[in-house]
Amino acid sequence: MEDPTVDSILCSHCGTACSSTVISEHPHVFCCHGCQSVHHLLHENGLSNYYHIDEKAQIPIPKRDQHRSFEYLDKLEIRSRLIDFSDGHIARIRLHIPSIHCAACVWLLEHLYQLNPNIGESQVNLITKELSLSFDERTLKLSALIEQLHTIGYPPDLQLNQLSNPSKPAASLSRLTLQIGVAGFCFGNIMLLSFPHYLGLTESSGQEIDTLASYLPPLLTLPILLFSALDYWTAALRNIKQRHISIDVPIVMGIIALFLESSYLTFGSGNPGYWDSLAGLIFFLLCGKAFKQRTLDHLSFDRDFRAFFPLSVLRHHENGFASVAISEIKQGDQLQIRNQELIPADAILKSKSAAIDYSFVTGEADPVQLSADETVYAGGKNLGPTIELETSKPVSESYLTSLWNHHVFHENPTFEFRNLTDRFSQYFTLSILGIALVSACYWGLSDPSQSLRVFASVLIVACPCALALAAPFASGTALRFLGNASIHLKNTRVVEQLARISTIVFDKTGTLTHAQARSTEFSGAPLSRTERHAITSIARHSAHPLSITLHEFLGNDQEAEEPTAYQELEGKGVSGEIDSTTVIYGSQDWLRERGIPGMENASSQGIHLAINGLYRGCFRIRPRYRRGIRELMTQLKDNFELRLASGDTNRDQNTIRAFFGKKAELSFNQNPYSKLQLIEELQRNRAHVMFVGDGLNDAGALKQANVGIAVTENTSHFSPASDVIVSAPSLARLPQLLQYSKATVAIIKISFVLSLAYNLIGVTLAATGKLTPLLAAILMPLSSITIIAFSTSATAWMAGRLNLTRNQAFESEEQ
Amino acid sequence: MSVLNLLISLGLLVALGFLGAFLWAVRSGQYDDTYTPSLRMLHDEDRVLTKEHQKTR
Incomplete structure (x- = not known):
């Protein structure tokens, strides 16, 4: 066009x-x-x-909004929540700016002081898309600062949940880094001090090398035990209290056995002991943990409805409207909602009419027409002219937000799923204890002095370091590859959950279809250029969403003209005249009323068009399905039970049936609760359910499902709480994701077998009393490193086989 | 063997110094962002040039 x-x-x-x-x-x-x-x-x-x-430094500048002011930010209670530090002179603030994306952004935002002398130092973190800056608050108001950022195309993302719950920097990762640092330091030094023993220098020279060299290792082990291994102690204690055995229990058993045995050796007979093995064990374990804990700072998996709402809204007071923070809205306030803005609370419509798009809340694709005194619900988006509302409930009690009072949002999800390693280690721990006891008894018969030492040796050598490393490294690698393919998993646990999925439930609007883009098609004789021009000139005058769609569809390559005899009837249609061309478009009724012949046979749906009194055809506006949906369903159909839970009407049933196949059950007109209940029912029938959705209306189902996948057009935008965030073009890779998870779990199981083989060798040595500190010092790192190498490379190899290494962007270019 | 003792303690002291440096680096947030600084170091010179460029105009 x-x-x-x-x-x-x-x-x-x-x-x-x-x-x-x-x-x-x-x-x-x-x-x-x-x-x-x-x-x-x-x-x-x-x-x-x-x-x-940077070539990519291309940020569109949002249309300037004259009415929007940020004055509400200067109110003390809001200000104090946003600002990190203030001494009445210099204030520091951290802002999340989603549009930060390249080196030029960093450069510009770090040179803000050249734009505004009141801004001091500013620093950008490109990964987390955060800007932290200091400014002189005596001369620069916070509202003016935010305004300035808006002007240059970097609007900060100020969110309601951030306001009610000031964010703190995640300290857990830097704590883990410290723990690894300390463990690495101690491990290295202990190794160095034990080195003469490895070479057998102590035996050959006939004298003990040094008192310091033999007493330093136990001293260096203390910080490891007390600081680096702290989390293992607490986790094991918690497990024992809850009477279930996770991998932490045998690890702690091994640690205790190593410590006691080594103390006995070192302080009793001046032997070197197993200090190096102990330090190495904890160091390797912590490395595995760090590998697993990849930061996904730029993604947020736990957002609730508050992240979806804007921060401020226009409220009526004595002289006009002023923006106030949403948290300040009370029942009975008069609000003004402009085009494309969200309704923050349930309210009564005060304007004559309105078109509200509830697609994000209910999944309905079409906007709803409302007239004065009808109720509008929170979460709806106003399409068309500015409307006025009177709130009937506070923000926290609206229909939408009440979904979050459901019990699934209050359960602690940590213990509902026991991962593969934990299930495995249950049997592992018991059998190791059994072997240790049997061999101790056996030795007790022949040489009682040895029996306690053999018991300890078995526990030491069976300490499941390699076992504990297999899953973190395999699923950590999987997470990395999936992340490159724009599929972001919340944590490594999700990989194991994904491998067990049997049923997949899809949402329709925004998931299978595009969230914004719709396809418009015209059935009838092609329109000439002047006719198109006449229609767009008239459609331009109507703020109705369908007129806007029509205007976009037909394009506007000529200067628009002023129509004469323009008429618009709410809920019916529009008519007007351009250069003696009369255009009438709207519902079937509207055209019949205006005396257009041949309307009796026309369908009741779509926008009908008549030019100069003659019926010309009909515009149909349909949600557009995402590319690759058909292929996706064909791939999934055979291996999984597919279902649809849509909030929309069943008008697209035939198209969807063609996608899903004959067997699939399709449910329409579902509300957020019934979607959640559907998942619950499936789970009662022992199905492992994956839910794929996008909107707030899916939030309950996403939470209830074993794996909730949120589809989003832009990962920095809002997505409801979920386990996986998939960028929309990668949705077609769902079969690969499921296959890959299964492969990863298989790799973990193979690694378990490998590490068991090592343990078997070690336990045989220990049970026969042949384990020496040197053998332990070789066997332990050797088994760990082989397991790490195997699980990482096998997972990477699988990613290559399933084409996950290639970037989606390249792939779509090829097509 | 007292020489060895001295060397071991000296070595440990040096190592402790590095451990301290590492702890300080982590706590002061130097590991929080490992990507942006690599872009930043290329920028500074450009800025000076631009400023001079402005003055001459």
Whole structure:
């Protein structure tokens, strides 16, 4: 539809094609005034380098919003929640800015002081998309600072849940780093001190090498036991209290046995002991833990409805409307909601009519038409002209948010699933204890002095270091590869859950279909250029969402003209005249009322069009299905039970039936609760359910399902709480994801067998009383390293076989 | 063997110094962001050039 010559002119600031308006300013061209003013601003302040640092530095400038003010941010209670530190003079603030994406962004945001002298030092973290800056709060208001960031195209993401619950930097990872550092230090030094023993120097020279060299290792082990291994102690204690055996129990058993045996050897007979093995064990275990705990800082898996709402809303007071924070809204407040804005609380409509899009809350694809005094629900998006509302409930008690009072949101999910390692280690621990006891008894008959030492030796050598490392390294690698393929798993536990899935339930709107894009098709004789022009000129005047869609569909390559005899009837249609061409479009009834012949046979759906009194055809607007859905379903159909739970009506039933096959059960008109109940029912029938959804209406089902997958167009945007976040183009890789998880679990099981083989060798040596510190020092790291190497490389190899290594972006280019 | 004792304690002291440096680095947040600084170091020079460029104009 667009003219190719216009298409090739790219805006000098944001790099998008200038379609409608072109502001020329030699040698630069801008697509809008926003881009132009930012370009000027940067140029005047010596920041033109922004354009040279990175080709990708192309951020569209959002349309300037005259009415939106950030004054509410200057209120003390909101301010104090946003600002990290303030001494009345200098304030520090951390902001999450989703549009940060390249080196140029970093450069510009770290040179903000050149734009505004009141801004001090600013620092960007590109990975977490965070900007932390200090500013002089006596001369620069917080609202003005946020406004400034908005102007240059970096609007910060200020969210309600952030306000009610000030975020703290995650300390767990840096704690783990410290623990590894300490363990590594002690391990290295103990190894160094034990080195003469490895070479047999002590025996050959006939004298003990040194008192310091033999008493330092136990001393160096103390920080490891007390600081680095702290989490294992607490975890094992908790497990014993709860009477279930996880991998931590045999590990702690091994640690205790190693410590006692080594103390006895070192302090009793001056022997070197197993200090190096003990330190190495904990060091390796911590490394495995770090590998597993990959940070996904830029993704948020636990967001609830509050993250979805805007921070402020326009509220009526004595002289007009002013923006206030959502938390301040009370029952009976008069609110103003503009086009594309969200309704924050259940309310009564005060304007004459409104079109509300509930797709995110209910899954209904079509906007709902409402008239005055009807109830609008929180979470709906206003389409069309500005409306006024009177709130009937506070934000926290609305229909939508009450879903979060359901018990699934309050359960502690930690213990509902026991991972593979834990289930395995249960039998492992018991059999090791059995072997240790039997061999101790056997030795007790022949040589009682040895029996206690053999008991300890078995526990030492059977300490499941390699076993504990297999799963973290295999699933950690899997997470990494999946992350590259735009499939982000919450943690390694999800991999094992995925491998057990038997039933997959899909949501429709926003999951199988595009969230925004819709396909419009016109059935009837093709329209001429002048006719198209006439229709768009008239549609431009209507704020109704269907008119807007029509306007976008037909394009606007000519200057729009003013229609004469323009008429719009709410819920019916529009008519008008351009250059003596009369255009009428709207519902079937509307055209019949206007006396268009041949309307009796037309369908009741779609937008009908008549030009100069003659019926021309019908526009149908349909949600567009994502690419690859058919292939996806064909691949899944044979191995899994497929179901659909949609909040929409069953009008697309035939299309969906074709995708899902004959067997699949399709449920329509589902509300958030019934989706959740559907999952519960499936789970009662012993199915392992995966739910694939996108909206707030899926939040309950995503939480209840064994694996909840949230589909999102942009991973930095909102997605409800889930186990997996998939970017929309990667949805077609679902079969690979499931296959890959199964393969990963198989690899973990093979690793278990391998580590058991090592243990068998070790236990045989220990039970026959042949284990020496040197043998232990070789066997332990050797088994750990082989397991790590095997599980990592096998998982990586599987990723290559399943084509997960290739980036989706390249793949779509090839197609 | 007292020389060995001395060497071991000296070696441990040096190592402890490095451990201290590591602890300090972690606590002061140097490991929080391991990517952005690599971009930042390329920028500084450009900025100076731009400023001078502005002055001459």
